Amino acid sequence: MTGAQASADGGAAGSSVPMPLDWPDGGRSGGFAVGPRVLRDVAREMRRLAADNQPAEPPGKWERRGALGAVRLLDSEPGLWASGRSFQHVHAQLREGLMAFHGALIGGLPAVAARLERSADKYEHADQTNAEAVGAAAGPLPDGTPAAPRVVGPDGRF
Amino acid sequence: MRADEQCYPIEKSVDVEPTWHFSAFQISYLLRATNHEVMFEAAKDYRDTADSLDRTAEEIRRGAVDLAGAWRGDAAGDSLGHLRQYYASARSLAADCRASAAAMVHAASALGLARYRAAQVPGGPFPSTDPSSIESVKYQQVLADLNRAYREAITLAPNQLAVALPPRDRVEEDMWAEGARKEGPSDAPHPGGTAAPMPNMPARLPPVLPPNPPKPTTPPTIPRMDGRSQDDPRVRHDDLSNGDVPQEPLIHPPFESDDGQHTRLAGAGEVLGSSPPVPGSQNPNPVPRAAGAPSAYGGGGPIGGSADRTRPGGGVGGWMPGSGPHLDQSDRERRYYLNEEPDVWGEPESVPSILYGEFTPPEPDRDDGDDDL
Numbered sequence: 001m002t003g004a005q006a007s008a009d010g011g012a013a014g015s016s017v018p019m020p021l022d023w024p025d026g027g028r029s030g031g032f033a034v035g036p037r038v039l040r041d042v043a044r045e046m047r048r049l050a051a052d053n054q055p056a057e058p059p060g061k062w063e064r065r066g067a068l069g070a071v072r073l074l075d076s077e078p079g080l081w082a083s084g085r086s087f088q089h090v091h092a093q094l095r096e097g098l099m100a101f102h103g104a105l106i107g108g109l110p111a112v113a114a115r116l117e118r119s120a121d122k123y124e125h126a127d128q129t130n131a132e133a134v135g136a137a138a139g140p141l142p143d144g145t146p147a148a149p150r151v152v153g154p155d156g157r158f
Numbered sequence: 159m160r161a162d163e164q165c166y167p168i169e170k171s172v173d174v175e176p177t178w179h180f181s182a183f184q185i186s187y188l189l190r191a192t193n194h195e196v197m198f199e200a201a202k203d204y205r206d207t208a209d210s211l212d213r214t215a216e217e218i219r220r221g222a223v224d225l226a227g228a229w230r231g232d233a234a235g236d237s238l239g240h241l242r243q244y245y246a247s248a249r250s251l252a253a254d255c256r257a258s259a260a261a262m263v264h265a266a267s268a269l270g271l272a273r274y275r276a277a278q279v280p281g282g283p284f285p286s287t288d289p290s291s292i293e294s295v296k297y298q299q300v301l302a303d304l305n306r307a308y309r310e311a312i313t314l315a316p317n318q319l320a321v322a323l324p325p326r327d328r329v330e331e332d333m334w335a336e337g338a339r340k341e342g343p344s345d346a347p348h349p350g351g352t353a354a355p356m357p358n359m360p361a362r363l364p365p366v367l368p369p370n371p372p373k374p375t376t377p378p379t380i381p382r383m384d385g386r387s388q389d390d391p392r393v394r395h396d397d398l399s400n401g402d403v404p405q406e407p408l409i410h411p412p413f414e415s416d417d418g419q420h421t422r423l424a425g426a427g428e429v430l431g432s433s434p435p436v437p438g439s440q441n442p443n444p445v446p447r448a449a450g451a452p453s454a455y456g457g458g459g460p461i462g463g464s465a466d467r468t469r470p471g472g473g474v475g476g477w478m479p480g481s482g483p484h485l486d487q488s489d490r491e492r493r494y495y496l497n498e499e500p501d502v503w504g505e506p507e508s509v510p511s512i513l514y515g516e517f518t519p520p521e522p523d524r525d526d527g528d529d530d531l
């Protein structure tokens with residue numbers, strides 16, 4: 001699948017694909033409220049969706065209702081005359097376009113999951129790095145002087 | 159249209175197809191090759207796919223809600239924007255699937271109705287091959303109505319399929335590519351949001367029309383009630399159902415009698431319009447005559463009158479079966495004598511035949527008394 005790629009501008013009004021207006025937004029500032037576990041949970045859910053919509057394979061292709069490519073192809077059923085062929089042609093195009101876009105949609109979900117997992121890894125790595133940095137900052141200096149701020153005065157008083 | 163949208167245009171043709179040149183045989187043949195049940199199944203496939211896409215969209219939305227409550231920042235905003243595009247694309251495809259299902263149901267219902275109507279057209283298992291016959295006109299009306307429903311269904315179908323998907327990172331090999339390679343030479347939709355035709359757009363199939371069968375040189379063999387075969391030259395073929403003018407003359411050779419003579423009816427000339435005698439049956443009123451002698455029924459000749467009008471009774475009407483007893487020549491002469499000379503023989507004292515049994519002769523001795531007054 002080499003197509004089904006587009007920009008990520010978030011969408012604008014007046015398009016063929018209407019975007020939802022009540023979409024949740026976490027805001028542009030802030031960080032984790034719960035932790036990277038939520039990202040992994042959502043990523044796992046996206047992978048499950050992709051797995052459930054695997055392309056249907058023959059035999060029994062039509063038994064997997066709603067699966068990718070499960071819309072059957074018509075040949076002579078609408079009729080062999082010109083009008084029947086016109087309707088059959090419309091159906092063939094709809095089926096082909098639906099398979100392409102449905103496949104692109106399902107095939108893109110693992111990519112979304114992978115980005116979420118990468119973000120979770122980054123945050124976890126960043127947390128670990130920050131923790132190490134904090135620990136390093138709190139540790140003793142190379143000359144043995146404790147790096148922790150002195151809270152006791154030279155005279156031994158607090 | 160946004161720049162990130164991808165469209166798959168649907169090529170449509172709603173041209174009116176003429177049906178006047180189809181014969182009943184062709185339309186019957188074409189309708190028998192159709193299957194509206196499979197079309198109903200295809201509509202169900204569309205609906206199931208729409209349901210699957212709706213479920214996918216809801217799962218994406220649920221994940222986005224969870225994500226928005228736990229993650230903030232620019233990266234979170236971008237991820238939520240991607241999920242929003244997937245959600246909108248799934249909803250858009252689901253709506254297109256439902257519109258396609260509605261169009262398919264409309265076409266399948268019209269096809270089922272057309273098949274039923276065609277089955278109700280009288281004509282038997284061998285419909286007419288003449289496009290101008292009444293039977294063909296009825297079939298043509300059925301096909302015209304079906305074509306109109308097809309055009310309506312094509313109008314109901316989506317004009318295009320569109321999605322707006324975010325750019326994908328090639329993190330892993332996606333399953334669609336594997337499935338597409340197994341499925342066939344299906345390539346990606348045209349990127350960039352343009353309506354350019356897809357390289358894998360299915361080609362339109364040409365119509366396949368059955369030819370009319372050649373007109374038979376000999377009429378179909380139909381068993382006759384009289385046991386004769388169709389090859390018998392005495393059997394007339396007046397079937398004009400094929401629009402052909404019969405080439406053989408309406409005047410047929412006279413029937414052969416048992417003694418080799420042509421059987422003629424009295425005064426009527428030929429046997430036009432009469433029923434031929436059943437072979438093997440005997441003449442119910444045999445009249446012995448010599449070979450070459452005129453018929454005892456008055457002879458007769460070719461159509462238009464008797465060839466020998468000098469003979470008594472020649473060419474003057476004829477005896478029709480069931481018209482009562484006929485007289486021979488001696489009876490005719492004696493009756494003439496009795497009718498033309500009543501003064502010689504006197505008036506017969508016989509009651510009028512029409513009042514026979516009801517007439518009471520007058521009584522000469524009776525006096526009603528009116529004359530005395």
